[in-house]
Amino acid sequence: METPVESTxxxxxxxxxxxxxxxxYEGTSLRAITVAAAANIAAVNYHFGSKEALLxxxxxxxxxxxxxxxxxxxxxxxxxxxxxxxxxxxxxxxxGLDLVLRRGDRGPVVAxxxxxxxxxPSQRIRELYAAESDPVEARYLAALQQALPGAAPESVAFGxxxxxxLLALHQSLALSPVPGADESxxxxxxAESLIAFLVAAFDRGLRN
Amino acid sequence: METPVESTxxxxxxxxxxxxxxxxYEGTSLRAITVAAAANIAAVNYHFGSKEALLxxxxxxxxxxxxxxxxxxxxxxxxxxxxxxxxxxxxxxxxGLDLVLRRGDRGPVVAxxxxxxxxxPSQRIRELYAAESDPVEARYLAALQQALPGAAPESVAFGxxxxxxLLALHQSLALSPVPGADESxxxxxxAESLIAFLVAAFDRGLRN
DNA sequence: CTCTCATTCAAACGTCCGTTTGAACTATGC
DNA sequence: GCATAGTTCAAACGGACGTTTGAATGAGAG
Numbered sequence: 001m002e003t004p005v006e007s008t009x010x011x012x013x014x015x016x017x018x019x020x021x022x023x024x025y026e027g028t029s030l031r032a033i034t035v036a037a038a039a040n041i042a043a044v045n046y047h048f049g050s051k052e053a054l055l056x057x058x059x060x061x062x063x064x065x066x067x068x069x070x071x072x073x074x075x076x077x078x079x080x081x082x083x084x085x086x087x088x089x090x091x092x093x094x095x096g097l098d099l100v101l102r103r104g105d106r107g108p109v110v111a112x113x114x115x116x117x118x119x120x121p122s123q124r125i126r127e128l129y130a131a132e133s134d135p136v137e138a139r140y141l142a143a144l145q146q147a148l149p150g151a152a153p154e155s156v157a158f159g160x161x162x163x164x165x166l167l168a169l170h171q172s173l174a175l176s177p178v179p180g181a182d183e184s185x186x187x188x189x190x191a192e193s194l195i196a197f198l199v200a201a202f203d204r205g206l207r208n
Numbered sequence: 209m210e211t212p213v214e215s216t217x218x219x220x221x222x223x224x225x226x227x228x229x230x231x232x233y234e235g236t237s238l239r240a241i242t243v244a245a246a247a248n249i250a251a252v253n254y255h256f257g258s259k260e261a262l263l264x265x266x267x268x269x270x271x272x273x274x275x276x277x278x279x280x281x282x283x284x285x286x287x288x289x290x291x292x293x294x295x296x297x298x299x300x301x302x303x304g305l306d307l308v309l310r311r312g313d314r315g316p317v318v319a320x321x322x323x324x325x326x327x328x329p330s331q332r333i334r335e336l337y338a339a340e341s342d343p344v345e346a347r348y349l350a351a352l353q354q355a356l357p358g359a360a361p362e363s364v365a366f367g368x369x370x371x372x373x374l375l376a377l378h379q380s381l382a383l384s385p386v387p388g389a390d391e392s393x394x395x396x397x398x399a400e401s402l403i404a405f406l407v408a409a410f411d412r413g414l415r416n
Numbered sequence: 417c418t419c420t421c422a423t424t425c426a427a428a429c430g431t432c433c434g435t436t437t438g439a440a441c442t443a444t445g446c
Numbered sequence: 447g448c449a450t451a452g453t454t455c456a457a458a459c460g461g462a463c464g465t466t467t468g469a470a471t472g473a474g475a476g
Contacts, residue, residue, distance in 0.1 A: 004318040008453080008454080021232075023329055023330065024232070024234060024328075024329025024330070026231075026232060026235040026329075027330060029282035029330050029432075029434085030433080030434060030435090031432080031433080031434090039454085040453095040454055040455055041434090041455095041456095042435085042436080042437090042454075042455075042456090042458080043436090043453085043454070043455095044434090044435090045434085046434075046437060046452095046453070046454080049454095050434080050435080051433095051434065087267060092346075112218060116329060119327065119377065119380070119382040119383075120232075121230075121231050121232025121234075121324060121328075122231065122232070122235060122239060122408075126382065129331070141242040148381075155401070158401055158405070159382045159405065162383075162405060164375055164383075165377040165382070165383050166370055166373060169327065169373040169377070172259035172327070172332065174327040174373070175327075175369045175370075175372075175373050176369075180306060182418065183299075185236050187415070187437090193363070194365055194370075194413075196413050197366070197367065197370060197409045197413040197414070198409070199413065200408050200409045200411070200412035200413025200414070201405045201406070201408045201413060203408070204408035204412060205404050205406070205407065205408030205409060205410075206404070206405070207400075207401060207404060216423080216424080237462075237464085238463080238465090239462080239463080239464090240459095240466060247424085248423095248424055248425055248426080249425095249426095249464090249465090249466085249473090250425075250426090250466080251423085251424070251425095252464090252465090253464085253465060253466075254422095254423070254424080256422095258464080258465080259464065259465090284471065291419075
């Protein structure tokens with residue numbers, strides 16, 4: 001074989017991303033995952049240790065490039081000077097929508113998975129997501145506060161969680177009753193609409 | 209007994225609201241519900257027919273007063289004249305947060321339940337929520353369009369789903385990592401912050 | 417008191433769950 | 447060729463799941 005076929009471990013992560021994103025953690029069985037991945041049921045516990053450990057590995061892998069890109073953009077913005085709220089919002093939203101929605105067939109799968117995990121019913125699972133995005137969160141909050149000196153810190157935090165929540169909802173497609181009706185037709189357009197929506201809310205909708 | 213004790217059916221609905229709101233549909237077993245409700249496991253199928261039918265009954269009961277209040281406010285606004293975007297947003301958000309967060313101990317439980325169902329991983333369950341709010345949705349979309357003549361219909365719809373999604377996220381407490389940290393300290397303040405946030409986004413953040 | 421009908425009950429149904437086991441396979445290094 | 451370590455496999459584990467059954471219980475009507 002020229003192209004080395006995906007390893008069992010990689011196939012499990014790929015299918016787990018897809019299925020967890022479609023049905024949630026509780027709603028997806030290891031058997032469904034292993035059958036789709038053409039792997040034995042015991043492979044999950046061999047490679048990862050447990051169902052939750054598989055989820056953790058998938059979350060880490062999926063979030064890594066998004067966080068890297070967000071850090072890169074923050075560095076870049078801060079190197080230039082004082083970033084505006086719009087620049088910061090753009091630096092947060094675009095890595096979540098563009099980067100992830102654009103790269104091949106797996107993009108939408110990863111986006112949906114991330115969005116789903118972000119507001120899973122179980123708090124322990126939501127914390128997996130939060131732990132991955134925590135490192136950049138503090139930087140965004142501080143930068144947003146500087147860009148919006150008139151807003152109270154609670155208001156900046158309020159805007160941030162709204163931004164994070166709306167992004168996750170759009171990523172998971174939970175807002176579009178008809179799957180992929182308007183969202184996937186042009187991810188760039190969705191990103192621009194969402195950014196414009198949030199910029200207006202941040203600039204004029206936060207209390208002093 | 210002076211106060212007639214809750215019927216088994218009512219206890220099941222109350223506990224189902226609470227547990228489904230905490231753990232989601234898949235993450236909550238009928239046994240957990242019936243034990244907490246001090247009912248026999250067979251009572252669910254006797255009174256409702258199945259687990260999903262219990263959920264349907266709970267969704268209907270929880271959404272009814274919210275929808276009634278929204279209709280009442282829409283009627284009232286339209287009787288006076290052409291409502292503004294802020295009035296419409298307020299008429300949508302407040303029944304979801306105030307009315308439901310304010311009445312006794314059950315308020316937060318109902319709010320959390322509704323918010324959780326609104327973006328459940330399973331599309332079939334999300335549609336239960338959508339079906340309940342569909343009747344008023346068309347009226348809101350039309351009224352918002354009239355209040356924002358400069359915005360394209362897709363943009364108004366985009367704003368509406370964002371409003372609906374943000375409300376659901378705040379209702380379900382999925383946005384507050386520490387449970388009830390800032391949200392429950394003053395539901396009225398949360399409502400005002402959310403309304404201000406959305407008004408700014410609707411007024412200036414929708415594309416023409 | 418007796419019949420009736422709605423409700424509750426303990427118990428069991430078959431199925432699916434996440435996890436574990438121990439043997440079989442595979443490739444690499446000696 | 448043989449040992450070795452990494453991986454895959456069929457099979458089974460105990461337990462939890464939603465649902466069903468049929469008998470027991472209760473209150474109300476005649």
